[in-house]
Amino acid sequence: MSSRRVGIIGAAYSKFGDRQDVNLAELTWEAFREALQEASIDKDEIEFTVVSNVGAWSSEPLPAVVVSEAMGLRPKGSVRVEAACASGSAAVKLAHDIIAAGQAEVATAIGVEKMKESPTPLVVEFIGRAGNYMWEFENFGLTFPGYYALYATAYMAKYGVKEEDLCEVAVKNHYYAARNERAQFRNEINVERCMRSPYIAWPLKLYDCSPITDGAAAVILASEDYIRKHGREATWILGIGSATGTSNMSKRQDFTSLDASVVATRSAYSKAGIDPGNPVKSIDVAEVHDCFTIAEILAYEDLGFAKRGEGLKLLKEGETYKEGSIPVNLSGGLKAKGHPIGATGQSMIAELHHQLLGKVGGERQADIRRGVALAHNVGGTGHYAYVTVLSLHKEVEA
Amino acid sequence: MNKTQRDEIEAALKQAEAFVKEVKGSVGLPIVPDAKTGAATWYDQRELRLKYTVSVEKTRRFFEGLADGRIMATRCRRCGELYFPPQDFCSRCGSEDVEWIELSDVGQLLTFTVINVKPMSFSHYQDYTVGIARMPEGINVLAWVDGDPKKLRVGMKVKLKVVRRQPENYLIYEFEPVE
Structure with missing residues (x-):
C-alpha cells in the first residue's frame, strides 16, 4: 500500500497538573496556540480536527465542537475519538491517515482532559469502569491501579521482583519531571519515600501511580508536498502500529506482558524499518506508557528494549536514563509529568518532536544521533496500544 | 462496623455543599475557590445519577x-x-x-490484588481482594477472593463458590483458597 509521507510541523503541551485556573477551551488554547506558532501556518489552513478526550468526569460532552469553536477551526470538519489513555495517539493516527490518504494537506490532533472537574473517588470510579463493565466492574469493583496491580503481582512472582524495584521507575521519572517546567510533579523522590507511600491497590502504592491530571496537547501534521512547498521544519512519521486487547482481563493468557503492546510494536517497527531484534540501536529516545511503575517495565520488554524478565535490569543499569543506550521518559512520563488521559498521546509525540529537533534543551535533551524517536501509548490496561515512530529523516538509516 | 471510604467521601461532600450554600446565601453565586489552587470554580447546580x-x-x-x-x-x-x-x-x-x-470449581490462582482505594460505588466495602484463576477447562475467571490476602500465593489452588453479596443481597461467585 503506498501512501503519502506525513510530517509534524508544530506540537506543544500545556502545563499539566491542577488546572482549575482554566476551563477546557482555555486549557486547549494554551497548547494549540503554541503548536500553531511553531507550525507558522494560518489556522485556516487546517482542514480537519481530531479531538481526543475521554471525558465523563468533565462537563462538556461534545469537546470536539467546543474546541473547534474556541480555536477558531470551525466550520471545518471535526470528530472526537476515544482509545482510553491512548486516545491522543489514536487522534494523531487518524489525522496522519487522513493526510496520507490525500484527503487533506494539513490536519490537527488536539487532546484535552479536565479530570479535576470531578472529585477523586468519582474519577477512580470512571477509570475503573474502563475495562469490561458488566463482568469485571459491576461485581468486582476493579480500579485502574487494580488492573495493573494484577500485572505487577504476576510479574513479581514470575521474576522475583520486589516492590522496592518498581519504585526505581518512579525515582527516575520524578527526577526528569523535576526538570520539566510543564510537569505536574516537580519534586525528586527516593525509593524510601515511595515505599512509605500508602497502598492504592496492593502491591502498588501511591508513588507507583500516575496522578489525576488536567492537561492539553496539540499536534499539527502536514503532507510532504505541503512541507516541501512551504519549506517547513518537520519531523516525519515513519510508522504507527495499533492493536486492541481483550476487554475482559480474564481472557488474557499472561499477566507479564501486554499483547496489544507487542502487536502494535511489531507493526510499527515493520512500517518504520526498525530491526525488531535490536530496536535500541535505531532509536535515540522514547516516551513509554508508565501509568504505573510496572507498566514502564512491561513496556521495555514489549518494545524489545530488554529481554523478558530483564526490564528492571535495563533500568537499574541506567540504560533508560539520559546517558544510557535508550533514554525513556525524559519528560517525567505519565508517572510524574502527569496523565491527562486524552492528551497524553499528543504530549508524548510533542515531547519527542522537540527532542528530535533539539528544542528540549537543558538537562533533559537527549543526544540525537540516529534521528529516531518512539512513542508507546497504551489505552486502558492493554485494551488499546499505539506505537508511533518519528524521525528527522524520511527513512531509517541502515 | 469500621468507617468506610464512603463515610469519608460523604462527609467531605456534605461539607463542600454546606460551604457553597453559605457562599450563595451571601454573594449570590455558587463560585468557590478550588481547594488546591484557590482558582475560582463554579460549583455545578445540576446533578446526574447514572x-x-x-x-x-x-x-x-x-x-x-x-x-x-x-x-x-x-x-x-x-x-x-x-x-x-x-x-x-x-x-x-x-x-x-x-x-x-x-465449569469445574477448583482453579489455579494466576494473580491477585487488594483494592485499597475504591471506586465511589464500592466505597462502602472494606478492602477487597480480586484474583484471576485458570480453570481446568483452560479458561480464566476473575472474582473476589475470600479470606486473608497475606495467605494468598500465585499458583495456589482456589475454589469457586456462589455467595450472596452483602449488603446488596444478590448472588455472585467468588473464590476461596483451598487449604
Missing part, C-alpha cells in the same frame, strides 16, 4: 445457574471455543450454535 439496565436475556442460563450454585460457561459446538463470560455466539468461527457447560 444507573444502567443491561440486557442479560441471552445469558439468562448463567444467572439461573447461580441460583443452583453452578458457574456456567458456553462452548461453540462447531469449533469448540469456550466462553467465559458466556456468550451465545462464537466470535472465533461465527457459529451461533453454542452449548452451556458447567
Whole structure:
C-alpha cells in the first residue's frame, strides 16, 4: 500500500497538573496556540480536527465542537475519538491517515482532559469502569491501579521482583519531571519515600501511580508536498502500529506482558524499518506508557528494549536514563509529568518532536544521533496500544 | 462496623455543599475557590445519577445457574471455543450454535490484588481482594477472593463458590483458597 509521507510541523503541551485556573477551551488554547506558532501556518489552513478526550468526569460532552469553536477551526470538519489513555495517539493516527490518504494537506490532533472537574473517588470510579463493565466492574469493583496491580503481582512472582524495584521507575521519572517546567510533579523522590507511600491497590502504592491530571496537547501534521512547498521544519512519521486487547482481563493468557503492546510494536517497527531484534540501536529516545511503575517495565520488554524478565535490569543499569543506550521518559512520563488521559498521546509525540529537533534543551535533551524517536501509548490496561515512530529523516538509516 | 471510604467521601461532600450554600446565601453565586489552587470554580447546580439496565436475556442460563450454585460457561459446538463470560455466539468461527457447560470449581490462582482505594460505588466495602484463576477447562475467571490476602500465593489452588453479596443481597461467585 503506498501512501503519502506525513510530517509534524508544530506540537506543544500545556502545563499539566491542577488546572482549575482554566476551563477546557482555555486549557486547549494554551497548547494549540503554541503548536500553531511553531507550525507558522494560518489556522485556516487546517482542514480537519481530531479531538481526543475521554471525558465523563468533565462537563462538556461534545469537546470536539467546543474546541473547534474556541480555536477558531470551525466550520471545518471535526470528530472526537476515544482509545482510553491512548486516545491522543489514536487522534494523531487518524489525522496522519487522513493526510496520507490525500484527503487533506494539513490536519490537527488536539487532546484535552479536565479530570479535576470531578472529585477523586468519582474519577477512580470512571477509570475503573474502563475495562469490561458488566463482568469485571459491576461485581468486582476493579480500579485502574487494580488492573495493573494484577500485572505487577504476576510479574513479581514470575521474576522475583520486589516492590522496592518498581519504585526505581518512579525515582527516575520524578527526577526528569523535576526538570520539566510543564510537569505536574516537580519534586525528586527516593525509593524510601515511595515505599512509605500508602497502598492504592496492593502491591502498588501511591508513588507507583500516575496522578489525576488536567492537561492539553496539540499536534499539527502536514503532507510532504505541503512541507516541501512551504519549506517547513518537520519531523516525519515513519510508522504507527495499533492493536486492541481483550476487554475482559480474564481472557488474557499472561499477566507479564501486554499483547496489544507487542502487536502494535511489531507493526510499527515493520512500517518504520526498525530491526525488531535490536530496536535500541535505531532509536535515540522514547516516551513509554508508565501509568504505573510496572507498566514502564512491561513496556521495555514489549518494545524489545530488554529481554523478558530483564526490564528492571535495563533500568537499574541506567540504560533508560539520559546517558544510557535508550533514554525513556525524559519528560517525567505519565508517572510524574502527569496523565491527562486524552492528551497524553499528543504530549508524548510533542515531547519527542522537540527532542528530535533539539528544542528540549537543558538537562533533559537527549543526544540525537540516529534521528529516531518512539512513542508507546497504551489505552486502558492493554485494551488499546499505539506505537508511533518519528524521525528527522524520511527513512531509517541502515 | 469500621468507617468506610464512603463515610469519608460523604462527609467531605456534605461539607463542600454546606460551604457553597453559605457562599450563595451571601454573594449570590455558587463560585468557590478550588481547594488546591484557590482558582475560582463554579460549583455545578445540576446533578446526574447514572444507573444502567443491561440486557442479560441471552445469558439468562448463567444467572439461573447461580441460583443452583453452578458457574456456567458456553462452548461453540462447531469449533469448540469456550466462553467465559458466556456468550451465545462464537466470535472465533461465527457459529451461533453454542452449548452451556458447567465449569469445574477448583482453579489455579494466576494473580491477585487488594483494592485499597475504591471506586465511589464500592466505597462502602472494606478492602477487597480480586484474583484471576485458570480453570481446568483452560479458561480464566476473575472474582473476589475470600479470606486473608497475606495467605494468598500465585499458583495456589482456589475454589469457586456462589455467595450472596452483602449488603446488596444478590448472588455472585467468588473464590476461596483451598487449604
